[in-house]
Amino acid sequence: MAGPSPKTHWVARPRLARQSLARQSLALCLLAALLALLASACQPEAPPAAPLSATASPTWTAAPTGTSTPSLTASPTWTAAPSDTPTATATLPPPTATATLPPPTATLPPTPLPAVVASYPIHGDLAVPLTARMALALEREVDPQAVEVEFAFSPALEGQVVWLDAAHPSFEPAALITQTAYAMTATLRAAGGLGPTLTFTATFETGDRGAPIPILMYHRLRDLAADASQGQRDWSVAPASLEQQLDYLAERGYHTISLAQLVDYFEAQEPLPPRPVVISMDDGYRDVVEIAWPLLAKRGFIASLLVLPGYIEYSAYMDWEQMRALREAGYDFGSHSMTHPDLRSIPAAEAEAEVRDSKALLEEHLGMPVVAFCYPMGAYNSATIALLQAQGYRAALTLASGYYQRADDDGLFRLKRTWVYYDMTLEQFADKLPW
Numbered sequence: 001m002a003g004p005s006p007k008t009h010w011v012a013r014p015r016l017a018r019q020s021l022a023r024q025s026l027a028l029c030l031l032a033a034l035l036a037l038l039a040s041a042c043q044p045e046a047p048p049a050a051p052l053s054a055t056a057s058p059t060w061t062a063a064p065t066g067t068s069t070p071s072l073t074a075s076p077t078w079t080a081a082p083s084d085t086p087t088a089t090a091t092l093p094p095p096t097a098t099a100t101l102p103p104p105t106a107t108l109p110p111t112p113l114p115a116v117v118a119s120y121p122i123h124g125d126l127a128v129p130l131t132a133r134m135a136l137a138l139e140r141e142v143d144p145q146a147v148e149v150e151f152a153f154s155p156a157l158e159g160q161v162v163w164l165d166a167a168h169p170s171f172e173p174a175a176l177i178t179q180t181a182y183a184m185t186a187t188l189r190a191a192g193g194l195g196p197t198l199t200f201t202a203t204f205e206t207g208d209r210g211a212p213i214p215i216l217m218y219h220r221l222r223d224l225a226a227d228a229s230q231g232q233r234d235w236s237v238a239p240a241s242l243e244q245q246l247d248y249l250a251e252r253g254y255h256t257i258s259l260a261q262l263v264d265y266f267e268a269q270e271p272l273p274p275r276p277v278v279i280s281m282d283d284g285y286r287d288v289v290e291i292a293w294p295l296l297a298k299r300g301f302i303a304s305l306l307v308l309p310g311y312i313e314y315s316a317y318m319d320w321e322q323m324r325a326l327r328e329a330g331y332d333f334g335s336h337s338m339t340h341p342d343l344r345s346i347p348a349a350e351a352e353a354e355v356r357d358s359k360a361l362l363e364e365h366l367g368m369p370v371v372a373f374c375y376p377m378g379a380y381n382s383a384t385i386a387l388l389q390a391q392g393y394r395a396a397l398t399l400a401s402g403y404y405q406r407a408d409d410d411g412l413f414r415l416k417r418t419w420v421y422y423d424m425t426l427e428q429f430a431d432k433l434p435w
């Protein structure tokens with residue numbers, strides 16, 4: 001491949017410079033010590049910016065305290081914040097032992113309202129069950145007594161606000177009407193109705209058309225020669241194209257989610273961030289580590305990797321160590337069987353072993369529950385679905401095209417995907433997405 005990366009040079013140069021500087025200063029010091037006979041002045045490792053560090057560090061020595069531990073009463077935070085308002089002084093702790101506490105929160109600007117980071121349903125869900133309740137996920141826990149959340153619907157809905165926990169206000173409607181489009185507005189404000197408000201809006205339907213959660217499908221990530229075969233062009237995406245596609249997702253406000261999050265949305269009505277997307281990558285090629293990982297990380301994205309534990313001994317595929325590193329970075333993993341057979345055409349016992357052993361190995365090596373399966377070659381039938389369900393899977397990915405996902409009628413075992421291929425233009429990519 002290419003020679004040493006620029007990064008290696010960039011790291012190496014300052015290290016060399018530092019070593020020669022240290023040698024230089026050592027020599028200078030020895031010389032100075034010999035000449036001035038001041039051995040005590042020789043400090044080769046002394047920081048060159050002594051005056052800078054002196055001004056930057058808090059002047060602990062200036063603290064007018066006789067105690068052994070320096071008191072924070074002498075810190076600039078306190079002296080620079082003389083309380084102008086009587087309310088602020090009233091809330092100040094007494095100047096005793098508690099004076100070592102940080103400044104009271106009353107002197108700080110009012111805490112902003114927590115942002116809504118996820119919702120159930122997501123905007124655009126066209127298949128909300130009649131038994132659903134609406135829920136918001138706040139960016140942090142709040143005191144439910146201190147924050148009012150009001151839900152309004154068009155057409156109007158009777159119901160009540162219930163806090164599921166300190167970060168999840170919800171609305172339990174008395175009765176949703178089938179085949180109806182609703183507009184929801186949730187308004188947050190400080191208790192008492194004063195101060196700024198924060199609103200969150202979403203529209204949804206109680207129909208059966210599914211929820212818009214695209215699952216992008218990638219395999220190899222590499223540049224191809226001009227004479228590459230159609231097969232190679234079908235199953236590869238150029239790194240530069242991937243980068244463009246990720247930029248598009250980031251600009252449009254997409255949030256990557258795991259397959260477990262997708263399942264929990266449908267099965268437990270767990271909130272999802274707006275514009276959720278699953279970036280699925282099949283087969284577990286090393287391209288994920290070498291190409292995709294840095295590009296996704298730059299944009300705060302993760303991918304869902306459908307891997308083959310029976311293939312990891314081959315050099316083109318990731319090994320356990322690489323997969324564990326991705327797992328620690330928040331990546332999602334599902335099984336793609338052990339050895340990529342057509343599960344419909346092998347004996348039942350073999351099919352069961354493919355499905356069962358791959359799940360067990362992934363869970364053992366990655367320390368996470370494996371909830372999703374990806375049908376090798378997209379091949380499945382009702383017996384395959386029954387096998388997956390018996391082995392504890394909760395969802396499976398197909399090669400069928402589309403992004404409206406449904407949970408009814410084994411819909412989670414027929415999840416649709418958006419095939420991303422080598423010659424796909426950004427316009428074609430955008431056309432395959434809901435937003």
Ligand SMILES: [Zn+2]
Binds near residue numbers: 282283376377
């Ligand atoms: Zn595959």
